[in-house]
Amino acid sequence: MTLSPASPARALRLGVNIDHVATVRNARGGTHPDPVAAAIAAVAAGADGITAHLREDRRHIRDADLARLRAEIAAPLNMEMAATDEMVAIALDLRPHACCIVPERRAEITTEGGLDVAGQAAALAPQVRVLREAGIRVSLFVDPDPAQIAASAAIGAAVVELHTGAYAEGRAGEYERLRRAAAQADEAGLEVHAGHGLTYGNVGPIAALPQVVELNIGHFLIGQAIFDGLAATVARMRQCMDAARKFPEL
Numbered sequence: 001m002t003l004s005p006a007s008p009a010r011a012l013r014l015g016v017n018i019d020h021v022a023t024v025r026n027a028r029g030g031t032h033p034d035p036v037a038a039a040i041a042a043v044a045a046g047a048d049g050i051t052a053h054l055r056e057d058r059r060h061i062r063d064a065d066l067a068r069l070r071a072e073i074a075a076p077l078n079m080e081m082a083a084t085d086e087m088v089a090i091a092l093d094l095r096p097h098a099c100c101i102v103p104e105r106r107a108e109i110t111t112e113g114g115l116d117v118a119g120q121a122a123a124l125a126p127q128v129r130v131l132r133e134a135g136i137r138v139s140l141f142v143d144p145d146p147a148q149i150a151a152s153a154a155i156g157a158a159v160v161e162l163h164t165g166a167y168a169e170g171r172a173g174e175y176e177r178l179r180r181a182a183a184q185a186d187e188a189g190l191e192v193h194a195g196h197g198l199t200y201g202n203v204g205p206i207a208a209l210p211q212v213v214e215l216n217i218g219h220f221l222i223g224q225a226i227f228d229g230l231a232a233t234v235a236r237m238r239q240c241m242d243a244a245r246k247f248p249e250l
């Protein structure tokens with residue numbers, strides 16, 4: 001379905017990524033700050049879901065964190081993961097609400113680009129299928145590129161999460177690419193999410209895209225929480241998103 005500009009906006013969910021609470025915890029090797037406690041606080045402040053990325057090197061979130069998140073939070077859990085047999089096995093055991101498959105390179109600081117779904121369709125398709133058959137919603141983290149979106153639909157993903165990193169860096173033309181990609185994905189029957197690099201200052205135009213129903217935001221929220229507290233930071237992000245959704249022309 002294509003939404004006309006006059007169509008009522010769909011609800012927009014905020015997924016809070018708590019990876020960097022674990023980054024701070026791991027800096028001292030103890031148990032504080034606890035990412036699960038942060039997840040509980042984020043949900044209490046208005047987050048609709050929690051995202052956590054179990055990296056191959058376990059640099060922030062650990063297996064035990066995911067198990068506790070699954071057991072201790074009622075909100076949907078979105079497990080970010082690379083498309084490896086190890087991660088698929090963990091997801092099948094954990095049964096999160098959703099899995100977001102991302103590219104992963106050990107040397108990168110963060111997830112630097114989208115998944116090459118078009119180039120890796122043969123390898124990704126069986127992993128998407130096995131997760132889907134287990135009742136897990138599968139999301140693919142892709143650049144706003146028509147070929148990647150077409151390939152995501154073709155291999156049976158339920159969701160695409162559009163990588164907003166280049167937009168957040170201010171790259172020319174990137175917002176238009178995201179706008180077109182959101183419309184294409186929606187037209188192809190994919191649910192549309194977006195994330196990476198979003199802040200109070202740049203979230204508005206993304207929240208205003210009518211096809212986007214979920215934003216996943218981490219680094220800015222956890223960093224800003226140092227100054228304002230996590231509850232106030234999550235609440236203010238929600239306000240920024242809701243205002244842009246209600247008055248997209250602002």
Ligand code: PXP
Pocket residue numbers: 017019053080100102110111141161194195196197198216217218219220
């Ligand atoms: N979505 C995905 C798929 C990601 O990999 C990340 C980064 O972990 C995010 C959203 C959140 O990005 P940021 O931490 O820049 O808000």
